[in-house]
Amino acid sequence: MNVERHHEASKFQWSFLLPKYWGIWIAILVLMIFAILPWAIQWRLAEGLSKLGWKYLKSRRKTTIRNLELCFPEKSELEIQEDAKQVFFNMMLGVFEALNAWYCPSWFKKRIHIHGLEHLQQAQGKGVLLLSSHTTLLDAGGYVSSCFFDFDVVYRPQNNPLLDMLIRRCRATIYKNQISKDDMKGLIHSLKNGHAIWYSPDQDFGLKQGVMAPFFGVQAATLTAHRRLMKITKASAIPLFFYREGDIRDPQYHILLEPPLDHFPGLDEVEDATRVNLILENQIRTQPTQYMWFHRRFKTRLKGQEKLY
Template sequence: MSKHKSRTRETRYTRFLHPRWWPSWLGIGFMWLMAQLPIRVQWWLGKLIGELAYRLVARRRHITEVNIRLCFPELSAAEQQALVRKAFHSNGIGIMELGLAWFRNPRQFASITQVHGLEHVDAALARGKGILLLGGHYSTLDLGGSLVTEHIDADVMQRDHNNPLINAVMTRARERRYGMALGSRDLRGLLRQLKQNRIVWYATDQDYGRKGIVFAPFFNIPTGSITATSRIAERSGCAVVPFSHFRREDKPGYDIYFQAPLENFPSGDDLADATLVNQTIEREIRRHPDQYLWMHRRFKTRPGPADPDFYRKQD
């Protein structure tokens, strides 16, 4: 693992001793305590958290209902609502898994984790140009990343948390697993790591506004999709390897998937590239559709100013 850590954020706990940070410390301590529970208990508690959120957090439930309705029109209304509810349960478990990722050693879960397609990573590294791990916002986000560091030596790009103390805990946890936790806008640092033939986890599947995007299909919906993935691959020559991670449904356990690198990428056509990226992520989501972050307004930015706002409630 790389010894060079990111210094762009404050991670010294001594800077958070003032009483105003005590409520945050209390919450972090509670997370640590919950992380010590058996995993079956954590999954049960996570489903309970998800059920409460499903019933009480109306705005996020509405966003999820819209997304599921748009992306799975083949399902009946009852099936769509069942998937919405299950998505809340899965993301509730994901909240519990944050503690596992931040405070437990991933080696403890080696016996219930299976990695598929690691040969694609080995082959791509042999090219010497680095790997951009094309990830997605699955509910196993932090734990999946933590588990995979038992098998590969990688860096990660992260959006810093708004709470500086929680951000410090998150960053320190990730830097224990990864070589470096780069800021989400640190493209120079990303390119530097790729030049050193490093592996960097990178996700593109959120709505970042109108800057630097094309409207490529995602679940057959024209969706604002960033073109930065193509620029990064073009400038670095890196391989773009799709990467996903899911929890099993029948018993506690996890599966990590690496796919073959994207072919003919970048192609020189931003729309074609973004379409390929979206199709790749969509294919992975369909493995376990409930384990995706449907609470995000993925279709907020529309192609035209007159296009309807999917998330506006009708009177």
């Protein structure tokens, strides 16, 4: 069972005290200190770290700029550069927001707004896939959503076992269950038991698990596993999006639940993938620089197509 594997992975191991893990322990202590800092200081630190990231994370910078060029061809070179820098800022600020969600969740009090909760309430007793995208809000988006409803999350296990244990334990305060992206039995079990699962089909895992479909007008490898999950479990799909508005003085967090998708999945997996991509695209356009543009969304190309990176 997925629960048993999660319990085992969340256990402390004496080997975590070996010198090879000391760097992670030190980093965790620093991050916990960051978590108790006032928001204004966290914001300023994010600004400084984003400038360092922009300078030294050259591969991420190039990928971010290239993605923005492909998806927003109407923008000038200067606009693309400014948006890319804002993506880096939101990436760094998202780390502090996640820390607040893990260690100081009361900070979000009176800063959260939800729209469309009735769509999820009407699906009570039935499995629901919450179709969403990877934004820089990280677990902060998960936490603000958990203030209104319970749900499971699909995740990719960390390669480092100590880091994996620590993140699992922090996320256990937010999500009802954590299910590995490859654990189809766990996903089916949760959906058949009427759970809602946060599922983000917006990353490139090649064509063994998906099809090519347009994303911001560019052909992209798009996951289709959720179609099979929904057919097996009779679950419904409800788009979920969360984003931040405001500035250093008054940040506000919004959760948007849209109506369930009608006639989904359909008969054609490319049409379904195109439909989901368009939904995610419209969500992302609400706050474009809060999306994780530093991932190589278009790395998979068909034979004869030009490489984009």
